[in-house]
Amino acid sequence: MTVKPTKQQLEWQELEMGMFIHFGMNTFTNREWGDGNEDPRWFNPTNFDAHQWISVAKEAGFRYVVLTAKHHDGFCLWQTRYTEHSVKNSPWQGGKGDVVREVAKACEELGVKFGFYLSPWDRHERSYGTPDYDRYFKNQLTELLTDYGEVVEVWFDGAYGGPPGKEHKYDWRSYYEVVRKLQPNALIAICGPDIRWVGNEEGVAPETNWSVQDATTFHTCLGMTGKVWYPAECDVSIRPGWFWHAHEDEKVKSLEHLIDIYFKSVGRNSVLLLNVPPNNKGLISEPDIQRLREWRKVLDKTFAVNFALNKPAKASSVRPDTKPSNAVDGKKATYWAPSESAKEAWIEINLQQPTTFNVSMVQEHIAEGQRVERYRVEAFDGHDWKIVARGTTIGYKKLDGFETVTATKVRLVIESSLATPLIQALGLYRLEV
Numbered sequence: 001m002t003v004k005p006t007k008q009q010l011e012w013q014e015l016e017m018g019m020f021i022h023f024g025m026n027t028f029t030n031r032e033w034g035d036g037n038e039d040p041r042w043f044n045p046t047n048f049d050a051h052q053w054i055s056v057a058k059e060a061g062f063r064y065v066v067l068t069a070k071h072h073d074g075f076c077l078w079q080t081r082y083t084e085h086s087v088k089n090s091p092w093q094g095g096k097g098d099v100v101r102e103v104a105k106a107c108e109e110l111g112v113k114f115g116f117y118l119s120p121w122d123r124h125e126r127s128y129g130t131p132d133y134d135r136y137f138k139n140q141l142t143e144l145l146t147d148y149g150e151v152v153e154v155w156f157d158g159a160y161g162g163p164p165g166k167e168h169k170y171d172w173r174s175y176y177e178v179v180r181k182l183q184p185n186a187l188i189a190i191c192g193p194d195i196r197w198v199g200n201e202e203g204v205a206p207e208t209n210w211s212v213q214d215a216t217t218f219h220t221c222l223g224m225t226g227k228v229w230y231p232a233e234c235d236v237s238i239r240p241g242w243f244w245h246a247h248e249d250e251k252v253k254s255l256e257h258l259i260d261i262y263f264k265s266v267g268r269n270s271v272l273l274l275n276v277p278p279n280n281k282g283l284i285s286e287p288d289i290q291r292l293r294e295w296r297k298v299l300d301k302t303f304a305v306n307f308a309l310n311k312p313a314k315a316s317s318v319r320p321d322t323k324p325s326n327a328v329d330g331k332k333a334t335y336w337a338p339s340e341s342a343k344e345a346w347i348e349i350n351l352q353q354p355t356t357f358n359v360s361m362v363q364e365h366i367a368e369g370q371r372v373e374r375y376r377v378e379a380f381d382g383h384d385w386k387i388v389a390r391g392t393t394i395g396y397k398k399l400d401g402f403e404t405v406t407a408t409k410v411r412l413v414i415e416s417s418l419a420t421p422l423i424q425a426l427g428l429y430r431l432e433v
Helices: 007-015 050-060 099-110 131-146 172-182 255-265 286-302 324-328
Strands: 017-021 064-070 113-118 153-156 187-190 212-214 227-229 232-237 270-275 313-315 345-364 372-380 385-391 398-417 423-429
Touching: 007 187, 007 270, 017 050, 017 113, 017 232, 050 064, 050 099, 050 286, 064 099, 064 153, 099 113, 113 131, 131 172, 232 255, 255 270, 255 286, 313 324, 324 345, 324 423, 345 372, 345 385, 385 398, 398 423
Parallel strands: 017 064, 017 270, 064 113, 113 153, 153 187, 232 270
Antiparallel strands: 212 227, 313 345, 345 398, 345 423, 372 385, 372 398
16 A cells, blocks of 8 residues: 555645744853753844744745744743743743744735644753653643644654753653644654654765654554655755854855755755744844845746747557646646556657756656655767666655756656656756856
8 A cells, every 4th residue: 555645744745845943042142052050031033023934934935934933941031820930930022922922923914834842852941851841841732732723733853961860761651642633734743653764963864865764653642553654854054053142143154065964855845944043132143144135036937937838748558537738737736657567668758859958857746655666867979878866765846956058858767666657847057157
């Protein structure tokens, strides 16, 4: 039986990019991990503007955000009823402010989806490590899932840096039940059954990246066994740290580095979650904004023209309910599939004139699962076919960059596939930085 994504997982994959927003007590203490003993009076972003954050996110092409509602220090960015360690005891907005509410409101106004990060590890809450903590955590979850509108993603961090053997035994199943009951369309990420951590904080997915994975403890606690659809999210910060630090204003990642991250995350069957941390005034800093604008400009220019779009196409064979032109019609509901009995499969695009490019894009129709194990891309220069790219898995989207070539025809050859390949799109582009 083919493992397929849920409707929510497919819609999430199509978002392609989200903005992580690390903001909290660490923003004011110049730390990455607080110890839970911070004074709430230290939190005071005098120029706080959530609308600026989400405007920056939207301009850069992020379709959702994930806000750190509570980090490991336990300080809560909303008006929680369950602890005094929160914004209600800060001088910001006279103790009446609510970061979560303002971010969620800005997301709704600007058409960006809203998600939140809630750290299971809590260095302030005294009930941590006891059964009472599960009730505390679920109470917090309930507030965030009922008071702030639609939630696209709930991010549970697996980090723990306390004494060995003192980590709380989280009642994951009961946490998931709260999410499913209150926000049935929200995806549960990282320490959850819907989205997995890619395995590093560099924003890089492996070259071979299957969305179908063996069930983990996060699945088995829900009775899910065997193979499951478990796509990867690549988290990385635009700065060396996750929280804003003044001395890192000159250390924002280079344009070239961000482009490389895009190709190795979105371009390797993953979703990119790029952290852009607001500063202690409550604003995203200018160095970050300018770099994001440069990055967006290059991506927009690169993918503005698909040289393969609506060009004549032929294939080694065709399953009767599909046709080769489906792979270049720009529609996500259509795809080309070779005949079921085919031992080899290729699709060829006639570019009709010499065309110069250095990026190929291939997409599978993952609504029906992920299938391709190995492929290559060939270009015909008028005399010979030359291999310009090789790859293993494709999935939702595979981008390959290579030396600039000029060709009149391009061929995608499927060398190995678990089942009949379903090629939704084949694109050709030119990247110039």
